[in-house]
Amino acid sequence: MSGPAGLRVLGIETSCDETAAAIVEDGRRILSNVVASQVDIHAAYGGVVPELASRHHIEAIAPVVEAAMAEAQTRFEELAAVAVTQGPGLVGSLLVGLQAAKAIALVHGKPLVPVHHVAGHVAAAFLAKPDWWAALAASVLPTFRWDALFIATLVGVLGTTISPYLFFWQASQEVEEEKAHGKRTATSRRGASDHELADARLDVTTGIALSNLVFYFIILATASTLHRAGIHEIETAREAAEALRPLAGDAAYFLFAAGLIGTGFLAVPVLAGSASFAVAELFGWRAGLDLSPRRGRRFYLVFAYAMLGGMLLDLVQMSPIRMLLLAAVLNGILAPPLLVLVMLVSNNANIMGERTNGPWLNILGWTATVLMTAAAVAFFVTSL
Secondary structure, X not given: OXXXXXXXXXXXXXXXXXXXXXXXXXXXXXEEEEEEEOHHHHHOOOOOOHHHHHHHHHHHHHHHHHHXXXXXXXXXXXXXXXXXXXXXXXXXXXXXXXXXXXHHHHHHOOOEEEEXXXXXXXXXXXXXXXXXXXXXXXXXXXXXXXXXXXXXXXXHHHHHHOOHHHHHHHHHHHHHHHHHOOOOOOOOOOOOOHHHHHHHHHHHHHHHHHHHHHHHHHHXXXXXXXXXXXXXXXXXXXXXXXXXXXXXXXXXXXXXXXXXXXXXXXXXXXXXXXXXXXXXXXXXXOOOOOOOOOOOHHHHHHHHHHHHHHHHHHHOOOOHHHHHHHHHHHHHHHHHHHHHHHHHHHOOHHHHOOOOOOHHHHHXXXXXXXXXXXXXXXXXXXXX
16 A cells, blocks of 8 residues: 555454554555464364364464554554455355454444455555566567477466366356256256357356456466576475465565465365366266255265365475476367367367357467467477
């Protein structure tokens, strides 16, 4: 936040397993930063236990806020506003911070500023003060190197953008939505109206545009901070957040950490859910998030096993950053054959009727297919 000299804001964060409060002056100067971590408390369980996290937030919130105010030598009357994380996050944990911030703002007559995690990624890039001309030039004319690391990263970026799991998730969610509208049989769901296709196009276009916008600012923030400082090897998300603190200040550190946590809450159900849909379709099981646990037992078991597998990887101390890159590379390798099938099906009049692809969709679709195939082939060539 910017404004006249001396403008001080109290920030409160309780979205996951850390109770944090900070006083920021003039939008950039950190006067205090107090964090009460619960890492040791949750370590025994292999992950954050929501109910336990909420209880410890209740115990820590008052002392943490008081310590932040004291360290900054600031009284509540001197605050210009109170900022607080509103989501996404653990519901119980968020409520603790929200209620504390609301109480402070109400009692002292201060404005309350809600903060969204995902937006933190974009804001962190601006706080990093990148060279905007160099960033724009590199965005239009990127560099290219013919070596294994560069090609693997390129395949990973493509695999993250056009991921096979999205094919299953998007299609399955369309069916889920039709079921919710009363179309319970395959016959009733056959075909699509112009209005339904327009809604689907808007949904996909908006989602892809926003996700790529956030993706771009994540890359920009990383290049402007970690890469600029010569930090090229990051093994955990915690290391990435900690590395930002001395380079871009506590504000960027908190925004990156908050954005990463929010992204995790968005990604986990999608990734685990798409695996459940894919396996269920393969074996012909009932599938759908509208099913009761009893009717969709095998579907939900795959969902649970997918999440459990991710937790086990953490317990055996696998590098999460390395696993993310490997998963993205695997997505990039698996995507080309699926894209070929999608393009063939979408141009088959026997299947699509009058809804086959138009010229522009074919140009864009086959171009993406060729580029991803070329990248996958280059990956195998450079890895040999």
